[in-house]
Amino acid sequence: MIDHVLISGEAIASRLDSLAREIDAVYAGGEIRAIGVLKGSVFFLTDLLKRVKTPVTVDFLQVRSYAGTESSGNIQLVHDLSMDVEDQDVVLFEDVVDTGRTLRRMLDLLSSRRPRSLRIAALLKKELPENADIRVDFLGFTIGPEFVVGYGLDLDEKYRNLPCVAVWNPKKGATP
Numbered sequence: 124m125i126d127h128v129l130i131s132g133e134a135i136a137s138r139l140d141s142l143a144r145e146i147d148a149v150y151a152g153g154e155i156r157a158i159g160v161l162k163g164s165v166f167f168l169t170d171l172l173k174r175v176k177t178p179v180t181v182d183f184l185q186v187r188s189y190a191g192t193e194s195s196g197n198i199q200l201v202h203d204l205s206m207d208v209e210d211q212d213v214v215l216f217e218d219v220v221d222t223g224r225t226l227r228r229m230l231d232l233l234s235s236r237r238p239r240s241l242r243i244a245a246l247l248k249k250e251l252p253e254n255a256d257i258r259v260d261f262l263g264f265t266i267g268p269e270f271v272v273g274y275g276l277d278l279d280e281k282y283r284n285l286p287c288v289a290v291w292n293p294k295k296g297a298t299p
C-alpha cells in the first residue's frame with residue numbers, strides 16, 4: 124500500500140546533520156532535556172541526538188490521537204514524564220505536526236511545569252492552516268497533507284521501521 128518514497132533515508136540523514144548543528148549552536152555551553160512524544164518520535168529523536176554534542180538527558184511522554192488514518196481530536200495522556208522539567212531547557216521531539224492538537228496539549232502541559240525554555244523539534248510539519256500557529260524551532264521537512272508512514276510514523280502500528288518517509292495510498296497495491 125506504499126505509493127512512493129517522499130523523503131529518502133539519505134535526505135533525512137543529511138537534514139539531521141544540519142539540525143544537530145543548529146541545536147548545538149542554540150544550546151552552546153548548556154544542557155538539553157530532550158522529551159520524546161511516544162511512539163512516533165523515537166526514531167527521529169535517537170538519530171538526531173546521536174549527532175548532537177550538547178549534553179542531554181532524555182525522557183518520554185506518551186499520548187494517543189489517531190485511529191487508523193484519522194486524528195481523533197481526543198488527545199489522551201497515556202504515560203507521563205519520569206523527571207521534573209522545572210528550570211530545564213526542554214526540547215520536545217515530535218515525528219509529525221499534523222493538526223497540531225498533540226503539540227498544543229503537550230506545550231500546555233509542559234509550560235505549566237515551568238521549564239527555563241521550551242522548544243520544539245519535529246521531523247515533519249504538514250502545511251495546513253490548522254497548525255499555522257505552531258512554530259517548530261528545529262524542523263526537518265515541510266510536507267503536504269498526504270498520509271505518510273515510515274521513520275517512526277505508523278499506520279495502525281505498522282511501517283514505523285521504514286528507513287524513509289513514504290506516502291501511503293490505500294488504492295495502490297504496491298509494496299515498498
Ligand code: PRP
Nearest residue numbers: 161162163187188189221222223224225
Ligand atoms: C501522531 C504523531 C503525533 C501526532 C500528530 O501520534 O506521532 O504525535 O499524531 O498529530 P496532530 O498534530 O494532529 O495532533 P499518535 O497519537 O498517532 O501516536 P504514535 O506517535 O504512537 O503514532
